[in-house]
Amino acid sequence: MGPFDSEEEFDTWCLARVKSPMTAAVLKKLLPRMLGKTPSKFVLTHGDLAARNIMVKDGNITGIVDWEYSGFFPEYMEYALATVIHDCHEDWWLPVLKEVLEPCGFQRSKFTAVIKDRGW
Template structure:
């Protein structure tokens, strides 16, 4: 279940700043509004059902925004505005989402965007933790369940994470096969898990004048093995942006055939 901690907020605004505004985005009920705080500052207000939200999402986006060079919006506040709705207030990222402008770009402009995204991923991988989860050892969104809002972790090791995943394999025969294969699929030596955005869809990449201005929607973020960004982009997400997947495969480091197959084996679409 998502954390409902009422501890003192580290952010700067009160819930009264999370007001109605111009709708910028609406994806399966997750809305983003452009609003203006009482100070006059223009902000983005992300509105989500409280049931499907964990405050650790805001904590992770705040963490990412504080890392040198990472283009995550700065979080200004996170509030329950009524028993069923939670809002996250952040800086408004300038520009257009990449899905709206990619096909108007020249080949050189597209190449530049991909290089910029590679640099963002390099910066992500410089941010590490010795466990799988979110900062302060908080749980992460269970992205293997595609239709429910469940959470998972934290996990102290890749072995523990794989063992949790193995329990999701329904076929007893397949479970035995994966139990033999998984030890050889894990990295050796000291384990460090890297900052992972988790949903690098083109709609979540903001651009202006040929430059990436921000990466938004950190719902699936956490610290994971390096393969996870690729696995999420190519196996987990049923992305309507099929045209974007080949470009992501060029940008991201492949996770390997066996790891992709195991990821697919524990994904559950609900049917």
């Protein structure tokens, strides 16, 4: 997957992964309302920012492991992955992520979840 040259290309890739043509049509219609006033920047995204993947020693972060799902995605992707698409996050961890990551709208997060429906 990727790299993507634009947010539009990324969105097209996500839509192509939707199994149901009706769902894809609805999402495509909603997409213009999800776009920000300025295009999202693409940033290095871990893709599985779970507590188990963050190494800490003496209260300091010493490393982040398990970069299997990483890539350059729109800046909202880490938030969407952590809060909507997440797997096996501990209950205490989600509020921490919501506090430190730049939030995106619920619809955008749910739209981005289509990548998981088909696996990656």
